[in-house]
Amino acid sequence: xxxxxLLAGLLLTGLAVPAxxxxxxxxxxxxxxxxxxxxxxxxxxxxxxxxxxxxxxARGPATAASTPSTEVAxxxxxxxxxxxxxxxxxxxxxxxxxxxxDDKSLATASAQLTGLGEVKNFNQVRKITQGRTTxxxxxxxxxxxxxxxxxxxxxxxxxxxxxxxxxxx
Numbered sequence: 276x277x278x279x280x281l282l283a284g285l286l287l288t289g290l291a292v293p294a295x296x297x298x299x300x301x302x303x304x305x306x307x308x309x310x311x312x313x314x315x316x317x318x319x320x321x322x323x324x325x326x327x328x329x330x331x332x333a334r335g336p337a338t339a340a341s342t343p344s345t346e347v348a349x350x351x352x353x354x355x356x357x358x359x360x361x362x363x364x365x366x367x368x369x370x371x372x373x374x375x376x377d378d379k380s381l382a383t384a385s386a387q388l389t390g391l392g393e394v395k396n397f398n399q400v401r402k403i404t405q406g407r408t409t410x411x412x413x414x415x416x417x418x419x420x421x422x423x424x425x426x427x428x429x430x431x432x433x434x435x436x437x438x439x440x441x442x443x444x
Contacts, residue, residue: 393418
């Protein structure tokens with residue numbers, strides 16, 4: 276009788292341990308491991324990811340923009356103007372980005388960007404580096420008084436693999 280109770284107790288304990296291991300445990304909240312760019316009140320094109328199974332890049336500190344490279348500023352301005360015109364050179368975008376930017380979304384973004392009027396200032400305000408990814412953020416002021424930010428990043432081959440237009444922070 277005692278042996279039966281011990282065996283029954285062991286059996287119940289053996290069944291309970293996996294259930295306890297899967298039960299939620301209170302933990303300290305961790306800081307986010309990926310720097311998120313702003314997405315409110317904006318037209319957003321997503322960053323192309325090679326695979327959902329890939330590990331995220333190691334977190335690196337977000338750095339303030341130093342004196343922007345004239346080449347980077349010119350490339351970012353060209354990306355902005357092409358999107359505003361609604362005529363992008365798809366060979367300058369990664370395949371993943373081309374999948375996100377269909378003709379309808381490009382036309383919508385073009386109409387929104389054109390409706391803001393003529394550009395008054397186009398200045399780099401931030402440079403965000405995370406692992407091997409670098410995103411440049413430009414503040415675009417328009418003559419009519421509106422302001423937006425363009426965040427753009429290129430892959431090692433020089434193709435656009437991140438593009439986002441947002442309200443300024």
